Amino acid sequence: MVGQLCSIKGVVTRTSQVRPELVVGVFRCNDCGTESQPVLQPFHYTEPPACRDPECENKNRFQLVPSHPQTRFGDWQKVRLQEDANNIPAGCVPRTMELIARNDAVEVAKPGDRVIAVGCPIVVPEVAKLLSQSHRREVQREMSGVQRAQQEAQQEMEGATGLRALGVRELNYRMCFLATTITDANGDDRKMTEAVKDSADGAAERAHVRLTPAELEKVQLMRSHDNLLKALTECVAPNIFKHDVVKLGLLLQMVGGVSKSTLEQIGLRGDINVCIVGDPSTAKSRFLKWVASNVSRGVYTSGKASTASGLTATVTRDADTGDRTIEAGALMLSDRGVCCIDEFDKMEVKDQVAIHEAMEQQTISIAKAGIKATLSARTSLLAAMNPIGGKYDRRKPLQKNVAMTAPIMSRFDLMFVIVDESNDDADYAIADQLLRLHRFGDRAVRPPFSPEDFQLYLRYTRSLTPRLKEESVQLIVSAYRDMRLQDSLSNRSKVYRVTTRLLESIIRLSEAVAKLYMSEDVRPAHVEVALELMRQSLSTLDMTEVELVGTLDPFEIASEGVKKEPLEEQWGQQQQQQQQEMRQGKTKEQSTAARRKRGKAAAAAVAAAAPAPRKAVISADHYFGIVNRIVARLQSLGEASPPSRAELVTWYMEQVRSLNKSQLEAELRYVNLVIQKMLKDGNLLEVEVQDGEGEKIFLDPNYNPDVTQQ
Structure with missing residues (x-):
C-alpha cells in the first residue's frame, strides 16, 4: 500500500496551523559563493553534501538562497483523521491516521468534518524524537561567526547533512498519508472553506446548497403532499412506535431556525435544543442514535463517560513540534450539526456547567496553558436522561424528578416527558411492530418518503431564511403574554419557568415550521403549529393530576x-x-315493531347508566x-x-x-x-x-x- 494511490474516509478530529515548507532549495557556499543545484527536502531540512566547486572543500557551511527562482516554498498542514464509527471492526477501537495536506489541500477540512482524502500512504522517519532541542533546525536569524564555530565544534560528524546528522542510531518510522485532495464525504465536492468565509450567522454554508433540476423537481413534488408535516414526522425514526410529538420536535430541531446577529455583533442562535426525560425502555437512546446518524455533523456520546474537556475542548501538546494545540470536543466536532448526549443525568454538575456557554452563546472560551481563544460551537443539543430513581413520579413536579439545574433547563427549547404506562392496546401495538421488525427488517415500516428523499428535503429546507410577518409577530407576543400570565397564576412556576428564552424558542420553532413548508415568510399558521407543540411540551412537564367528582x-x-x-x-x-344499530338495522325486512322494541331497550339502558x-x-x-x-x-x-x-x-x-x-x-x-x-x-x-x-x-x-x- 505504501506509495499506491488510494482514498480513506474518516472524521477530522484535529488540525494544526498552516506552516510554510521548503520544497526545493538552492544553497550558496559561504566560502566561495558557488550556488548549488536544487536540493529536494524529504520531510527534513537538507543541505548539499559538498560544494560544487572542486577546489572548495566546504561540506557544512551553506546558506539558503530564498530569492532564487528555483527555490520553492509551499504550505502544509497536519490533519488527524479518525476512523468512522460505523466502519470500526468488532472489538476494536477507532484507528487514527495523520494526513499531510499541501498547497490547495490546506484549510479544507475542519474538526468534525466527514471527509474523503485521496493520496498515497508514505513512511516518515520520527526525527523529532531523536534530535535534541539544540539540534532542531528552526527559522532563526543568521548566526554570528562565534556561534557558528561553537555549533560546528559540537557536531560529532563532519559534513553530516539531512538524516545523516542523526549519526548511527536506531531510526523509527511511522505511517502518514500524503493527501492530494480532500472532499466532503456527504457528497458536496466544493471546497468546504467557501462555507466558512462569511459572517457568524452561518448563511454561507446554507447558501451553497446546490440541487440539480431533477432534485429540485423532487423537492417541489414532496412539498405538494396533502399532509406534509405528518408525512415528514413519520419519516423521523420510523421504527419507533408512536411518540409523534417527540418526532415533530426532533424534525424541527434537524431543520433549525434562522441565526441572526444584532448591530452590536451579538449572535442570536437559531439552533433548537431538545431534552427527553423518560422511563427506561422508552426508546430515548434510539432517538439519539437515529438523529446522530441522519444529520451531516452528528456526534453521539454518553454523559457518564464524558468530561467537561471531552465535551468542549482541551489543550494538548504536539508530539513533533512541541507546540500546544486545541483538541476539539464533542460540541466542536458537531459544529453546525447536532450533538446527542445520552445519560445526561449521569454527568457531574461541573461538567454540566461547562456547556452553559455552548448552549446559549454557541461559543467555547478557553484560557489554558497560555492559549486564550473563543471557539465556535454552533450546534443543537439533544439530551436524554432518566428520572431520579429510574421511574417518573407523577406526584412530583419535573424539578423533583430530574437531576438538572434551572439554568440548563431554561436553555432547552423543548422538553418531553415519556412515561412507560401499562396499556393493553399500546402494549399490543408495540409488540406487534417489534415482531414485524424482527421478521421483515426495514420492509416492516414504509415511511411516506425514502431516506434519501427525506435527507434531500431537509438539506434544502435548512438553507431557507424565512422572515417574520407582522401578523405572526402579534400572535407570538399575545401567546407569550398569556403564558407569562398563566405562569404567574398557576402551579407551573414550580415546574418550568416561562422566561424570555421561551419567547425566543417560539420564534425558532415558528421559523423551523416555515422552513418545512418552504415559505419565505413566517405566517400565523406556522406560529400556531409551534405554539401547539410548545403547549404539548409544557403540558407533559407537570403530570400531577387532580380528580374532579x-x-x-x-x-x-x-x-x-x-x-x-x-x-x-x-x-x-x-x-x-x-x-x-338503531340507524342501520340488521336487515331491511325488520318490522317497525321490532325496531321500536330495540329502541325502548336502548333507552332503558341509557336511563339506567x-x-x-x-x-x-x-x-x-x-x-x-x-x-x-x-x-x-x-x-x-x-x-x-x-x-x-x-x-x-x-x-x-x-x-x-x-x-x-x-x-x-x-x-x-x-x-x-x-x-x-x-x-x-x-x-x-x-x-x-x-x-x-x-x-x-x-x-x-x-x-x-x-x-x-x-
Whole structure:
C-alpha cells in the first residue's frame, strides 16, 4: 500500500496551523559563493553534501538562497483523521491516521468534518524524537561567526547533512498519508472553506446548497403532499412506535431556525435544543442514535463517560513540534450539526456547567496553558436522561424528578416527558411492530418518503431564511403574554419557568415550521403549529393530576388533560353501538315493531347508566390555574360584594374568551367542577344571604393557597 494511490474516509478530529515548507532549495557556499543545484527536502531540512566547486572543500557551511527562482516554498498542514464509527471492526477501537495536506489541500477540512482524502500512504522517519532541542533546525536569524564555530565544534560528524546528522542510531518510522485532495464525504465536492468565509450567522454554508433540476423537481413534488408535516414526522425514526410529538420536535430541531446577529455583533442562535426525560425502555437512546446518524455533523456520546474537556475542548501538546494545540470536543466536532448526549443525568454538575456557554452563546472560551481563544460551537443539543430513581413520579413536579439545574433547563427549547404506562392496546401495538421488525427488517415500516428523499428535503429546507410577518409577530407576543400570565397564576412556576428564552424558542420553532413548508415568510399558521407543540411540551412537564367528582350531566371532553373512567368509556361505547344499530338495522325486512322494541331497550339502558356521577381527571397545573383565578377574584371583591356561582363562572369565562369554541365549552365545565370541588373541600363557602338575593360564594378565611398547592 505504501506509495499506491488510494482514498480513506474518516472524521477530522484535529488540525494544526498552516506552516510554510521548503520544497526545493538552492544553497550558496559561504566560502566561495558557488550556488548549488536544487536540493529536494524529504520531510527534513537538507543541505548539499559538498560544494560544487572542486577546489572548495566546504561540506557544512551553506546558506539558503530564498530569492532564487528555483527555490520553492509551499504550505502544509497536519490533519488527524479518525476512523468512522460505523466502519470500526468488532472489538476494536477507532484507528487514527495523520494526513499531510499541501498547497490547495490546506484549510479544507475542519474538526468534525466527514471527509474523503485521496493520496498515497508514505513512511516518515520520527526525527523529532531523536534530535535534541539544540539540534532542531528552526527559522532563526543568521548566526554570528562565534556561534557558528561553537555549533560546528559540537557536531560529532563532519559534513553530516539531512538524516545523516542523526549519526548511527536506531531510526523509527511511522505511517502518514500524503493527501492530494480532500472532499466532503456527504457528497458536496466544493471546497468546504467557501462555507466558512462569511459572517457568524452561518448563511454561507446554507447558501451553497446546490440541487440539480431533477432534485429540485423532487423537492417541489414532496412539498405538494396533502399532509406534509405528518408525512415528514413519520419519516423521523420510523421504527419507533408512536411518540409523534417527540418526532415533530426532533424534525424541527434537524431543520433549525434562522441565526441572526444584532448591530452590536451579538449572535442570536437559531439552533433548537431538545431534552427527553423518560422511563427506561422508552426508546430515548434510539432517538439519539437515529438523529446522530441522519444529520451531516452528528456526534453521539454518553454523559457518564464524558468530561467537561471531552465535551468542549482541551489543550494538548504536539508530539513533533512541541507546540500546544486545541483538541476539539464533542460540541466542536458537531459544529453546525447536532450533538446527542445520552445519560445526561449521569454527568457531574461541573461538567454540566461547562456547556452553559455552548448552549446559549454557541461559543467555547478557553484560557489554558497560555492559549486564550473563543471557539465556535454552533450546534443543537439533544439530551436524554432518566428520572431520579429510574421511574417518573407523577406526584412530583419535573424539578423533583430530574437531576438538572434551572439554568440548563431554561436553555432547552423543548422538553418531553415519556412515561412507560401499562396499556393493553399500546402494549399490543408495540409488540406487534417489534415482531414485524424482527421478521421483515426495514420492509416492516414504509415511511411516506425514502431516506434519501427525506435527507434531500431537509438539506434544502435548512438553507431557507424565512422572515417574520407582522401578523405572526402579534400572535407570538399575545401567546407569550398569556403564558407569562398563566405562569404567574398557576402551579407551573414550580415546574418550568416561562422566561424570555421561551419567547425566543417560539420564534425558532415558528421559523423551523416555515422552513418545512418552504415559505419565505413566517405566517400565523406556522406560529400556531409551534405554539401547539410548545403547549404539548409544557403540558407533559407537570403530570400531577387532580380528580374532579361532579354531578353534572355527561359531556364530551374537548380538550387535553382530562381522562375518562373505564366505566364511562364502556357506557359510551355501548351507547354508540346501540345508536348505530338503531340507524342501520340488521336487515331491511325488520318490522317497525321490532325496531321500536330495540329502541325502548336502548333507552332503558341509557336511563339506567345516566345517573352515574361524572368523574374527570384534570392536570394539577390546569386545576390550580382555575383555583388561583377564582381566589384572586374573591379577594378583590371582598366580603362586602360576594358573587353568586353564576356570576363567578361568567367572570371566569370572560377571562378566557381568547380560546376557541370547543375549548370554551370544556372550560365552562371545568370551572363548574372546580368550584364544586372547592365547596366540597371547604375552601369556598356558599351562603344564602338574608336580603333574598340567593346564595353567594365566600372564601374560607382559613384558606391557604400554598398548603393547597402542595
